[in-house]
Amino acid sequence: MTTDFEKRTQEVLEESTARLDGRTRSRLTQARHAALAQLENPARNWWRAYVPAGAAAAVAVLAVVIWSGPTQPVASPVEDIEILADAEAPDFAEDGEDLEFYEWAAGEVES
């Protein structure tokens, strides 16, 4: 239940509000229009909708870069085994052209 004192204070505050000067009322109207312009010009904030997707994409790219990294070609042991297990003889053995040179070289190494 509202008392007379409460009614009186309410009336006085209402009167004070009604007396606001023109400059203040004008600035309040401008503030309201500026706030509502956010609804009328959503294009100004269109990028906000893409922020989460953009952030996720950036994280994914970063993860891929870190995961793959600047790798150097490393010879796989499997490749070595394939070479050793190759049934074909080396080229010099088949051609027989420089066989004497390789025999001399082997002798030099042993001596």
Next chain:
Amino acid sequence: MTAFVTLAGVYNTPPFRVERSRDQDSMTTSRALDQFLSSVERRAFKIAQLGLRNDDDALDAVQDAMMKLVQSYASRPVDEWRPLFYRILANGIRDMQRRRTVRGRIMAWLPARVDEDDDFDPIAEAPSHDAGPAKRLELDEAIGVLETAVADLPPRQQQAFLLRNFEGLDVNETASAMGCSAGSVKTHYFRALESLRAKLGEVF
């Protein structure tokens, strides 16, 4: 005010109608927000002015609250706008009061300076409407003592008093705006009334 619809329910309609409904709802929401903000802006300014004792700061606080309400809560049901708006405003006022306290502590160490921009503009400061001289004098006095007494209240009592008595929020809406329980609102409001009665009893 309650006749305005919210954006809820739009998404159950076929795609073509969704576009039309969104446009229509956007216009409806814009109009509803315009009406709502114009209905509260002057009282909101008065509340901020009494809390901050500075017109420019009060205008900044009200504008900030308007921007945040439209930005973040435009799609919420219309009934929720008022407590949400006053909650944002109350937070803004409190933040400004805290910043001012910190600034005051820092400035206390610096030499005082005269503010040359504080010129008095008689046209801008002119009241918006006139009344009889006697009535006007009486109201001037009443406004002066009441506003001084309200501005001197502790922040939470001031908030409870202005939201309940001046803005006309009920206890639950005030509690929502102040971020406290209904019981706390009643206590703050009761203490504010007692304090104001003690100061204004003879004048009122």
